[in-house]
Amino acid sequence: MWCHKILVAYDGSPASEKAIALAQAIASESPEVELVLVNIMRLVGGGMTGAGMDAVLADDAEAMRQHLLEVAANAANPTTVKVLSGTAPAELILRCVREEGCDLVIMGSRGKGGVGGYLGSVSYAVTKSSPVAVLITKEGDCR
Template identity: 30%
Template sequence: MKILVPVDGSAESLAAVHHALQLVRDGLRATLLLANVQEPASLYELLRVHDADAIESIAREAGEHLLQQAVALCSAAGVDHELEVARGEPAHALLDIAEDEGCSMIVLGARGRGETAGGRLGSVAHALLHDARMPVTVVRTSV
């Protein structure tokens, strides 16, 4: 079984990593796919840099940096894991990753702060709950 765990470097995403690791410690035979999605380059970045490869390299490095804590947690726990850094709109990119990589479930943190149902979850969590074809676990942290 492969579990997709989106990681953006926030405390909420690291709580999701802890939750997924606990599932494995409790006996679930799974590997984790730690994924970070970088937003597409802005018009300013495209005009300023003029080099698509450089922009891609910067985005990849930023994504890998944001995954470092999650990688350290998985390594310390002895849990097999893979990394994916993607570009695009986060919810759509994560759904594509989950399907392309054959993930059986998604475990993610909720960052929402708004008053509406979707706002309390966060837009990415809300979209994944509605559109994913596999189970989605949303890990809430105390406010």
């Protein structure tokens, strides 16, 4: 198999759901391929945090973690779930790639920032600095 461990960055968007499906399709080629499903709990900087904001972030992260645990429980390949927290999602994803020994990253892109609406700011930063291949899924049809 050309890859052994795939990191999937998940943010709850339709494009990140596609990323999970694509990772599972690639992994289905070999039972030894491992998946690492990662959600980033983005911490808000600049004094904008408070008990209420922290609770909302924690609730969102927990809901996504539960969804990913469900996906992992039903996956054919070995699958782990990680929730990482910080203010720099791309850096957290890249650190996880290195620590886990992943050789492929699959993530969605909403295209809200970054490069001319084609890549979001996080997917652009990961693509630019990743030591391994990065596959980007987009929202909408694949036609």
